[in-house]
Amino acid sequence: MSVGYTSRRKNTAVANDISFGLTKGELVAIVGINGIGKSTLLRTLGGVQPKLSGSVLIKNKPIETLKSEALATMVSVVLTEPIASKNLTVFQLVSLGRHPYTNWIGTLSADDQSKILKAIKILELEPLQNMKCYELSDGQLQKVMIAKALAQDTEIILLDEPTTHLDLYHKVHILKLLQRIAHDTKKVVLYTTHEIDLAIQLCDKIFIMNGDTNNFGAPCELIECKSFEDLFPKDTITFNPETGSFKINK
């Protein structure tokens, strides 16, 4: 599959030769340097932007044949772009995750309510429930967006750099949470990240975007194949296969 952007004159492919499959109950990270097309890939997988070529299959059905409501019950996304209105309360924002399930006017049923409250509880957002989004810190807002994705109750959750604004503790906290969600509820959780060392420790699979060669596999396999070593210029950063971390060359 190729992903990228179409304009009237030409298609600008950001990344080509992408091929991987995901199975239920896996936490998967997409890693790669800035501008390699991680977010573009994620948005394409989420049906937010059209693909250039190839196919995206969900349960063996091409993504473009799915109706947008049906897709919304299968895939939820957390993007890096800020939400348009920060005047929403936390509860309202999370409840928008139930959008694909509610009736024409958006009334929340008892089931919707309980799923919203459950998502809020999992993310430990109860004290913030009635606060407006503009009152929250970036990290808190990120958790609210993840709660929205959980409330959407989809089998696939796509997150674009979910740990960006968080400190190390909260990064690990969120990633462990995502791991738990993937393992316990048998969902597919796919996220893009720059924290490769954390991904190596926590993810079931990693997709490395490296321009021409893209590798996919379990972290230990990838380490054995030395896939991480060409990720960055070797004169600045080297990968240590024993610790699974990067080291700055002095």
Next chain:
Amino acid sequence: MQRSNTYLLPFLLLSLVLLFCLVLNLSFGSVAIPFSDTFTSILGGEIENESWHYIIWNYRIPKALTAVLVGSGLSLSGLLMQTLFRNPLAGPFVLGISSGASLGAALLIMGSTLFSHWLIFEVINDVSLAIASSIGSFLVLLAVITVASRIKDTMALLIIGLMFGSITAALVSVLSYFTDADKLQQYIFWAFGSVGNLSGTQLALLAVFILIGIILSIISLKSLNALLLGENYARSLGVHLKKTRFIIIIATGLLAGAVTAFAGPIAFIGLAVPHLTRQIFNTTDHKILVPAVLVYGAILLLLCDLIAQLPSSSYVLPLNAITSVVGAPVVIWLLVRKKKMIF
């Protein structure tokens, strides 16, 4: 549910205020009619002064109803624009929709002398004026939307809207230059804005347009709420963006176009009322905001019309001027107080 209860009281209060303003609007005018007599007359009772009865039923009630429709319609279109463009400064006036309607009306009123040999609308009547203004506002709205799909930056979009406004204003002034004094005066009076002098048919037509606009907004309620997250998120929640955008644009065009056609370009109501409403109803839920904005808009326009009538004098000020005088300071006050406009 607990949520609907919290909004019940403000709604009740607002409705009472609306009723009060309605009676106030009916009582004041060039001829002062006492409150009690106004009440008796509305409720169908006999009052001693026959001409008061005539004034109330044939002049003031249609005018008050027009004010309600105009205020509600403009405010709703403002709310729709602000959500669609995700921009607190959007409104029918700022985005050039009103100027589009002005161009349509100007072409019809003043262009008829220039292009009479090929113009289809030989007769300027209420229907053709409404159609011309609606077409004008639609065209400008479509132009803004076309540009909007190319440009992601909403600030740029606002400037583009203002530019469209300038272009239409320029075209109108070119038209005015070539037109005769009678037609020019007719246009200028239209541009002053007024909710008076609408015939029964005109009033009914306006009501129909506003009603369609309201129905289209109700259909879009759910999508409007999803749009609060931005277009990409809305799409990921299963919103048909193209369809939703189309419906909202049609609704806005109908609301702003019809209002401008019958009452002239009325500034700032569409921009200010949604913000004022958010001060009372601290929510972003369109299920609450849409009805609230309708009532609030009606109240504000009834009050503005009351001021424009200059009670007990025979002068009537241009309504457009009053709404600007009231609306512009409100926007400034909001900006100064809140530092930034949230929506």
